[in-house]
Amino acid sequence: MTISTRGAGRAPAVLVLEDGRSFRGRAYGAVGETFGEAVFSTGMTGYQETLTDPSCHRQVVVMTAPHVGNTGVNDEDAESRRIWVAGYVVRDPARVSSNWRSRRSLDEELTAQGVVGISGVDTRALTRHLRERGAMRAGIFSGNAIQDEGVLLAKVRQAPEMSGAELAAEVTTDEAYVVPAIGTRKFTVAAIDLGIKGMTPHRMAERGVEVHVLPATATLEEVYAVEPDGVFFSNGPGDPSTAGHPVSLMRGVLERKTPLFGICFGNQVLGRALGFGTYKLKYGHRGINQPVQDRTTGKVDVTAHNHGFAVDAPLDRVSDTEFGRAEVSHVCLNDQVVEGLQLLDQPAFSVQYHPEAAAGPHDAAHLFDRFVSLMEGQRA
Incomplete structure (x- = not known):
């Protein structure tokens, strides 16, 4: 430039x-x-x-x-x-x-x-x-x-194409930092910064979560050094097929059965960790007015998106994976693109959109409450 x-x-x-x-x-x-x-x-x-x-x-x-x-x-x-x-x-x-x-x-x-x-x-x-x-x-x-x-x-x-681009390392934080809980600290979360937005740890902090934001290069040992009650994988740019380290890291978290939540790029990383493929969308989803249906409840949320890749997972059945049964939990009503995944045998889920809603509708803010509930259940 x-x-x-x-x-x-x-x-x-x-x-x-x-x-x-x-x-x-x-x-x-x-x-x-x-x-x-x-x-x-x-x-x-x-x-x-x-x-x-x-x-x-x-x-x-x-x-x-x-x-x-x-x-x-x-x-x-x-x-x-x-x-x-x-x-x-x-x-x-x-x-x-x-x-x-x-x-x-x-x-x-x-x-x-x-x-x-x-x-x-x-x-x-x-x-x-x-x-x-x-x-x-x-x-x-x-x-x-x-x-x-x-x-x-x-x-x-x-100019370089987006397909095959590994970009998380270019946008991640250079050093770990902490976003303190607002009010009483109830939980500690390790957040992997693949391109995190500032409002995301704030939404968790509002719920009494102390968030340790770690670089995309963080090791499994560094993640568990903060003694997390849950692990979060953020949004970010680039082609998920290049995300070898984040996928390996997430697999380590899944092996320990720690409550896990991913959004956007984090959803694609979960898909790959479970053995699904990813692919490039023709023109992507970007904006603050995308209708997504929660297939477990039938409820439709209007959501904020910013992604050009998606997970290739079956919509018509539960899949058996190395980490237990997995299913597509959310779909975009415009084109039936996978918008969320969840494991049925351990506390892990993800969504393709941006529930922190900055900017955008707040329909999906309850997903942070769901993450807190998973951590409460694990502690109990």
């Missing part, structure tokens, strides 16, 4: 997709060039949380909502230490941000963090294109980075 100064509404810009289609607009945020996987997010709110979600690492995120930046950027809603998107695509950026918590404009924040974006794009047409053709590599070029489109297309096609 190369960048220069802020250029919203001034420098010309072009988005080039690897299939040759291009969209012209104006620079938004930093000026220069950047590359990543073009994906779209359907949330009408929560752009700050989306930008700072480590699951968006190496992605060029297209916002389907036409107006972005209306509430500016504050110092409270970031989900991690930085913006992770590789590039940002919007239709109509707000000219003035207005919110009592706003500290600066989104344009200023993108520029300060060197995020190359483009505005003035027909994001509806772009989204329809990605739905039909699938997520693909893309480049954003603005200012002096613009050249002949044949040259730009060649650059895009030289």
